[in-house]
Amino acid sequence: MSSAHSRSSVDPVARALDTAVARILDAVIGVEAVNPVILIDGQSGAGKTTLAQRVVERWPVPGRVQSVALDSLYPGWDGLEAGVEYARGAILMPHARGMIGVWHRWDWVEEARAEAHAVDPSLPLIVEGSGLLTPATARLGDVRVWLESPAPQRRRRGIARDGETYEPHWDRWALQEEAHIVRDDPTSHATLVLAVP
Numbered sequence: 001m002s003s004a005h006s007r008s009s010v011d012p013v014a015r016a017l018d019t020a021v022a023r024i025l026d027a028v029i030g031v032e033a034v035n036p037v038i039l040i041d042g043q044s045g046a047g048k049t050t051l052a053q054r055v056v057e058r059w060p061v062p063g064r065v066q067s068v069a070l071d072s073l074y075p076g077w078d079g080l081e082a083g084v085e086y087a088r089g090a091i092l093m094p095h096a097r098g099m100i101g102v103w104h105r106w107d108w109v110e111e112a113r114a115e116a117h118a119v120d121p122s123l124p125l126i127v128e129g130s131g132l133l134t135p136a137t138a139r140l141g142d143v144r145v146w147l148e149s150p151a152p153q154r155r156r157r158g159i160a161r162d163g164e165t166y167e168p169h170w171d172r173w174a175l176q177e178e179a180h181i182v183r184d185d186p187t188s189h190a191t192l193v194l195a196v197p
Contacts, residue, residue: 040128042147045154070129133186146190
């Protein structure tokens with residue numbers, strides 16, 4: 001028995017993520033496209049980044065998969081909505097039109113856009129981040145995931161991941177996430193609503 005399998009059999013978070021990956025990959029296969037777009041949304045600490053990494057690791061067909069985290073795009077601690085709009089214009093729309101997308105990483109220290117990255121429209125694409133599922137982005141995703149997780153567990157994971165850097169900004173960011181939920185109703189745009197304890 002592999003260590004990953006034995007871990008997931010006792011760890012409820014790992015088990016939930018394994019189930020989520022399997023459901024996403026089934027949906028990807030069902031799309032029957034060579035370059036599907038997977039959008040993963042959920043509040044901070046829900047497990048979006050880990051889920052995206054595991055989907056890439058277990059991708060069901062040979063070849064490269066592109067993955068972009070909105071954490072690299074948000075223009076600062078008040079930039080949830082602006083980061084999503086930037087991803088839509090620089091990444092998702094070009095991909096949908098068969099054009100190369102180019103995005104610039106947000107340098108959180110310099111508070112400015114940094115080096116450029118290209119997105120190949122011929123390859124599958126995973127984009128993950130808080131605020132991602134909106135009426136404007138949903139039509140650009142083939143598999144759209146909303147990841148649910150209880151607030152105390154999300155906060156614990158988020159702070160454990162980013163430590164003191166994130167803690168003073170948690171409430172400020174959470175208000176933007178809540179506004180997104182009220183404004184955009186992301187679960188209504190999801191093709192999969194998945195839970196992580």
